Amino acid sequence: MDDPILTPEEREAINTGRWFSTLSPTLRHDILRCAYVKRFKDGGLIFSRGDEPEEWVSVARGSARVSSASLTGKQITLTYVEPGTWFGDVGLFDEDSRTHDVYAHGETTLVCVSKADFQRILQTHVEFYQALARMHARRIRSLYGMVEDLNTLPLRARLAKQLLHLSRSYGVPGKEVSETRIGLQLAQEELAQLLGASRQRVNQELKSMERESSIRIEPSGLTVRDSNALRRIAASE
Numbered sequence: 001m002d003d004p005i006l007t008p009e010e011r012e013a014i015n016t017g018r019w020f021s022t023l024s025p026t027l028r029h030d031i032l033r034c035a036y037v038k039r040f041k042d043g044g045l046i047f048s049r050g051d052e053p054e055e056w057v058s059v060a061r062g063s064a065r066v067s068s069a070s071l072t073g074k075q076i077t078l079t080y081v082e083p084g085t086w087f088g089d090v091g092l093f094d095e096d097s098r099t100h101d102v103y104a105h106g107e108t109t110l111v112c113v114s115k116a117d118f119q120r121i122l123q124t125h126v127e128f129y130q131a132l133a134r135m136h137a138r139r140i141r142s143l144y145g146m147v148e149d150l151n152t153l154p155l156r157a158r159l160a161k162q163l164l165h166l167s168r169s170y171g172v173p174g175k176e177v178s179e180t181r182i183g184l185q186l187a188q189e190e191l192a193q194l195l196g197a198s199r200q201r202v203n204q205e206l207k208s209m210e211r212e213s214s215i216r217i218e219p220s221g222l223t224v225r226d227s228n229a230l231r232r233i234a235a236s237e
Contacts, residue, residue, distance in 0.1 A: 004037050010060035010083075010109050017058065017084025019135050027125050034117040040104035047102040053091030055112045059083045062108030063170070063184055066100050077193040080105060080184060082169040089132060092118050106185060155197050159205050160233035162194060163215065167224045174223045179216075181223045209233075 006014070014020060020028065037060075040046060046057075046064055057064075064081035078100065081087055091098055092115055113121075122128050149158050163182070170184040192202040206222070209215045214229040215222055224230065 006037060006060055006109070006111070013060050013083035014058055014111055017086070019086065019131070019138075020058070020084065023131055024127060027121075027127055027131070030121055030124065031113060032111075034121075035111045035113050038110045038112055040108045040110070042104060042106050042108075044104040044108070045101070046104060046108075046110065047088070047098045047100070049098055049101050051098040053088065053095075053098060054115050055088060056086065056092055056115075056118045057088050057113070058086040058111045060109040060111050063105040064108065064110075065103045065105040067103065068100050075101070077190050079194070080169075086135070089118070089135075150196060155195065155201055156205050156208075157234050157236075158195050158197075159191075159202060160209075160214075160230040162191070163209075163222065163224060164227060164230050164234065166222075167227065171224075174225075176225075179223050179225050180227065182221055185221055 014032075015028070020031075023031075038057075040062075049068070059081050061083060063083075064087070066078045066081065067075045068078060070076055081102075088098075149161065153161075166182045166184060166186075167180045170182050171180040172183045173179075174181045188203055188206070189199045192199040195202060206215065206217055209230075210217050212229065214224070214226045214233070216225055
């Protein structure tokens with residue numbers, strides 16, 4: 001850990017997180033008062049499958065890549081945890097081991113709360129239980145939505161929805177006012193893994209969207225040129 005102090009941008013990411021920002025000022029203060037900072041280089045191991053859960057964490061910068069190993073030993077990316085999102089609490093509740101490997105994707109900063117402090121805050125704030133229940137309910141809704149999409153939508157629609165999600169979570173201004181560049185650096189193979197599809201099929205759909213001027217494929221990543229067009233694809237397919 002090079003610097004135990006959050007930068008203003010990192011603190012802003014935590015404070016404006018969709019879930020954290022709904023908490024009372026007292027609860028937010030008690031969480032951050034006992035939190036500590038960890039910094040990881042790109043590819044750094046955060047958790048290993050089978051580890052005993054000792055921390056509850058949030059991403060303040062970069063991203064946490066959650067993955068699992070296939071039977072051949074290949075790492076399969078399941079999701080990316082964006083700045084402002086807290087995770088790792090399930091193991092603290094059921095006292096079971098970590099279920100997946102988690103790596104830093106890009107230069108990544110985490111805000112961490114120890115297991116002991118997590119339990120203490122639970123005992124001190126009834127609100128914390130209620131807030132965590134809401135968080136878990138949102139996760140379950142999202143999970144069911146992903147399963148439904150996987151079984152009912154064609155790849156083109158799923159890809160459009162994924163690109164919209166990535167542009168919301170990691171979007172930065174593009175070359176034009178109406179454009180949003182996806183700041184998360186993803187290889188097409190990684191994007192394909194998120195969708196449960198082959199890289200070749202995802203590449204074909206990306207090129208089709210580029211011909212339609214919905215997106216632009218660049219050496220540094222993807223830019224969403226027309227988010228409304230992606231919404232129409234997601235809704236109509």
